[in-house]
Amino acid sequence: MPKSKRLMELMMTVxxxxxxxVQELADEFGVSKRTILRDLQELSELGVPLYSEVGPHGGxxxxxxxxxxxxxxxEGEAVSMFFAVHALRHYSSLPFETESASALNKxxxxxxxxxxxxxxxxxxxxxxITPARRGDAPCLSVLLDAAIQGKVLVVQxxxxxxxSHNRMIQPVCIYANNGLWYCTAYCFLRRGFRVFRCDRIRxxxxxxxxxxxxELSDIRASRQGAATPREPVRLRAEFTRxxxxxxxxxxxxxxxxxxREDGSGWIDTEVARSDLPFFTEFFxxxxxxxxxxxxxxxxxxxxQRLAELLERYE
Amino acid sequence: MPKSKRLMELMMTVxxxxxxxVQELADEFGVSKRTILRDLQELSELGVPLYSEVGPHGGxxxxxxxxxxxxxxxEGEAVSMFFAVHALRHYSSLPFETESASALNKxxxxxxxxxxxxxxxxxxxxxxITPARRGDAPCLSVLLDAAIQGKVLVVQxxxxxxxSHNRMIQPVCIYANNGLWYCTAYCFLRRGFRVFRCDRIRxxxxxxxxxxxxELSDIRASRQGAATPREPVRLRAEFTRxxxxxxxxxxxxxxxxxxREDGSGWIDTEVARSDLPFFTEFFxxxxxxxxxxxxxxxxxxxxQRLAELLERYE
DNA sequence: ATAATGGTGACAAGTCTTGTCATAAACTCA
DNA sequence: TGAGTTTATGACAAGACTTGTCACCATTAT
Numbered sequence: 143m144p145k146s147k148r149l150m151e152l153m154m155t156v157x158x159x160x161x162x163x164v165q166e167l168a169d170e171f172g173v174s175k176r177t178i179l180r181d182l183q184e185l186s187e188l189g190v191p192l193y194s195e196v197g198p199h200g201g202x203x204x205x206x207x208x209x210x211x212x213x214x215x216x217e218g219e220a221v222s223m224f225f226a227v228h229a230l231r232h233y234s235s236l237p238f239e240t241e242s243a244s245a246l247n248k249x250x251x252x253x254x255x256x257x258x259x260x261x262x263x264x265x266x267x268x269x270x271i272t273p274a275r276r277g278d279a280p281c282l283s284v285l286l287d288a289a290i291q292g293k294v295l296v297v298q299x300x301x302x303x304x305x306s307h308n309r310m311i312q313p314v315c316i317y318a319n320n321g322l323w324y325c326t327a328y329c330f331l332r333r334g335f336r337v338f339r340c341d342r343i344r345x346x347x348x349x350x351x352x353x354x355x356x357e358l359s360d361i362r363a364s365r366q367g368a369a370t371p372r373e374p375v376r377l378r379a380e381f382t383r384x385x386x387x388x389x390x391x392x393x394x395x396x397x398x399x400x401x402r403e404d405g406s407g408w409i410d411t412e413v414a415r416s417d418l419p420f421f422t423e424f425f426x427x428x429x430x431x432x433x434x435x436x437x438x439x440x441x442x443x444x445x446q447r448l449a450e451l452l453e454r455y456e
Numbered sequence: 457m458p459k460s461k462r463l464m465e466l467m468m469t470v471x472x473x474x475x476x477x478v479q480e481l482a483d484e485f486g487v488s489k490r491t492i493l494r495d496l497q498e499l500s501e502l503g504v505p506l507y508s509e510v511g512p513h514g515g516x517x518x519x520x521x522x523x524x525x526x527x528x529x530x531e532g533e534a535v536s537m538f539f540a541v542h543a544l545r546h547y548s549s550l551p552f553e554t555e556s557a558s559a560l561n562k563x564x565x566x567x568x569x570x571x572x573x574x575x576x577x578x579x580x581x582x583x584x585i586t587p588a589r590r591g592d593a594p595c596l597s598v599l600l601d602a603a604i605q606g607k608v609l610v611v612q613x614x615x616x617x618x619x620s621h622n623r624m625i626q627p628v629c630i631y632a633n634n635g636l637w638y639c640t641a642y643c644f645l646r647r648g649f650r651v652f653r654c655d656r657i658r659x660x661x662x663x664x665x666x667x668x669x670x671e672l673s674d675i676r677a678s679r680q681g682a683a684t685p686r687e688p689v690r691l692r693a694e695f696t697r698x699x700x701x702x703x704x705x706x707x708x709x710x711x712x713x714x715x716r717e718d719g720s721g722w723i724d725t726e727v728a729r730s731d732l733p734f735f736t737e738f739f740x741x742x743x744x745x746x747x748x749x750x751x752x753x754x755x756x757x758x759x760q761r762l763a764e765l766l767e768r769y770e
Numbered sequence: 771a772t773a774a775t776g777g778t779g780a781c782a783a784g785t786c787t788t789g790t791c792a793t794a795a796a797c798t799c800a
Numbered sequence: 801t802g803a804g805t806t807t808a809t810g811a812c813a814a815g816a817c818t819t820g821t822c823a824c825c826a827t828t829a830t
Contacts, residue, residue, distance in 0.1 A: 426765065441769055
């Protein structure tokens with residue numbers, strides 16, 4: 143095998159196995175140890191961050207920095223990747239530390255000049271906005287780690303109602319929505335799946351929890367479990383065109399909407415009775431853009447609420 | 457220069473200049489044409505998509521696909537990039553066509569096995585959610601292109617009030633927010649900067665507009681121009697803790713909020729009189745979580761609105 | 771037709787690569 | 801302490817690979 147090809151393959155190989163001995167590679171490539179040593183030095187000069195230790199149990203290592211093999215990207219692909227990573231700057235907290243910033247930088251610096259020009263001309267013209275929020279979420283990486291490894295955490299959670307207290311939870315997944323991070327987790331206190339706002343989790347640690355982690359083979363099942371409504375109540379309402387447009391902004395509502403040709407529409411679904419206070423506010427906010435047909439119970443609570451408000455503003 | 461190094465440099469060079477002749481490179485590298493030809497063939501075998509045409513005015517070209525030079529990414533950087541691009545799948549429309557999907561795929565396939573494992577274990581655990589919206593925005597790439605090149609477009613816009621009609625606009629920038637795409641543009645009809653919802657732009661074309669594009673050297677100035685309030689009215693209000701939390705979800709409001717230690721807070725700012733109808737609805741939606749202090753005008757309109765609603769639900 | 775440009779094969783000169791050997795240094799473990 | 805393991809470096813000859821040259825072909829624009 144000619145040297146140039148061997149170097150390329152060597153690069154892939156050392157990236158695959160992060161630790162290796164010279165003899166190993168020599169056998170694998172059918173060349174002498176001396177040759178491999180020389181090759182490794184060249185790779186090193188080319189930027190692959192190799193580190194070696196002598197002695198028994200020694201050997202070579204690739205440091206955390208690894209060279210990805212060269213990839214053929216479309217110009218458009220490269221641009222897409224750039225803006226995707228660029229969008230992450232809106233997040234004040236990320237589960238991957240600050241590494242996206244340096245990735246962006248490296249990516250940008252390695253671009254051929256004309257692509258870089260194109261990016262420059264687009265940089266001020268395109269953006270994926272995420273609302274910048276105050277709440278930092280300091281525990282994201284711990285939560286993610288626990289989710290991946292299926293471990294139980296003790297967290298200090300500051301809930302809306304009860305103030306700050308400790309809970310044991312087993313994270314399932316974390317996600318960002320509308321500028322805030324949330325964590326779905328099994329809560330050992332409440333014995334069920336709950337969603338936690340990550341910025342309200344002040345501390346999280348693995349410390350000696352004797353609780354056995356539960357089995358989470360099917361994540362989706364657990365998610366659904368969290369959402370099953372009890373005490374269903376039928377909800378029917380008409381929406382004007384403007385009403386529909388506003389409803390479409392609501393994640394949970396959009397899938398249940400039925401839209402007519404002319405843009406207006408309606409909803410006919412079952413909701414949990416315990417959610418009625420929420421719907422009271424929701425329908426009030428919709429103002430004249432809706433006509434509520436059912437349930438009477440909701441109409442009543444809306445009337446009552448409106449009367450209270452009116453009194454407040456008198 | 458040894459061959460292996462020359463190959464690497466050659467890769468960079470052909471990526472920089474997308475069209476070139478063999479003789480050119482031969483001079484540049486101080487080797488013969490024959491050697492360059494052989495090298496180019498090797499690059500080709502390595503995946504660089506070269507294309508050549510014979511004859512005068514012929515020469516080599518790198519096709520739209522280009523090999524980015526190998527970049528040293530931290531493991532964390534690679535993972536961040538993956539999830540950043542992964543998040544784009546939530547968007548039903550993008551200004552860069554479908555190229556992010558293929559970028560993601562290539563990226564994933566080229567990862568060393570253990571990083572791929574790590575990504576797999578994280579894929580169901582982390583997400584950047586963007587509300588999935590119905591409205592497709594078919595014209596994004598045209599709008600972006602016009603913004604970059606400073607051209608005037610004729611668009612068919614379906615506005616909330618006036619239905620569908622044509623306008624001439626000069627796009628400034630486009631951005632995604634909460635699942636919808638918006639375009640800031642100079643509107644020649646209204647003679648000022650306006651924000652358009654891209655999914656309401658049915659068609660956009662360059663066709664023979666004799667209108668001269670305006671100068672947009674400073675984009676930020678133009679953005680501000682769009683936001684300067686006329687007929688300012690002083691707005692003062694108190695918010696409970698829960699009220700503050702809801703206000704923080706509002707992008708335009710968050711910067712003006714003042715938050716106290718205990719989580720409650722207030723606002724004291726100037727708004728345009730023309731926005732009062734909007735604030736009427738906004739404060740009604742806030743319910744009991746706020747106490748409006750000023751202006752009386754707004755209080756009146758809220759009262760009136762509440763009374764109307766109450767009647768509706770009677 | 772002519773000139774420009776890429777494409778291929780053959781071959782000798784010579785450069786670069788490789789394996790071997792010797793030696794050193796650092797480290798582990800018994 | 802000493803034996804064994806592993807990286808590290810230098811020297812050198814054999815030889816594998818690379819290079820330049822040259823001859824020739826194919827295609828295409830002018």
